[in-house]
Amino acid sequence: MNATSSSDKVVIRGEEFLRGAPMERVPGVRDLKLIYPETGFRPRSLILGIVEIEPGCRSPLHRHNCEEAYYVLAGRGVVEHRDGATEYEVNAGDAVLNRENVTHRVRNAGTELLRLLVVGGIMFVPLLPNWPTDSPYEILEEREEGVTGASVVG
Numbered sequence: 001m002n003a004t005s006s007s008d009k010v011v012i013r014g015e016e017f018l019r020g021a022p023m024e025r026v027p028g029v030r031d032l033k034l035i036y037p038e039t040g041f042r043p044r045s046l047i048l049g050i051v052e053i054e055p056g057c058r059s060p061l062h063r064h065n066c067e068e069a070y071y072v073l074a075g076r077g078v079v080e081h082r083d084g085a086t087e088y089e090v091n092a093g094d095a096v097l098n099r100e101n102v103t104h105r106v107r108n109a110g111t112e113l114l115r116l117l118v119v120g121g122i123m124f125v126p127l128l129p130n131w132p133t134d135s136p137y138e139i140l141e142e143r144e145e146g147v148t149g150a151s152v153v154g
Helices: none
Strands: 029-035 046-053 062-064 068-074 076-081 086-091 095-098 104-108 114-121 137-139
Antiparallel strands (some): 046 114, 068 095, 068 114, 076 104
């Protein structure tokens, strides 16, 4: 039986994944929503997504009010915590825990696509009225004006 109501959705097909999350504000980053309220699920405690970062690119510096875990599916990268004060090299098969409200970003340090399976705590319900933005993410840097193409980092 494949038909379900939105309250008991169990499976999402690849063609149903959604894009457009705040991480995509910078070039070279795709943030795919899989198990999210926006994809028809009603999760109570966590969400699931995939983040893809092109070689030489990085996610924007950000934080959120929940814990988040990464499992590195493919590629090689560096996770920066606390505005780059601490860096952790990661490779396919590694896992990372980002604590709530710790600033972080990920950069692709390899020559192939960096793919992260992302599991995060639900950050939607407790947002208001205390979170500093109207989004679950607080993006701390934007794309530079006049820059085209990928944001290359060294």
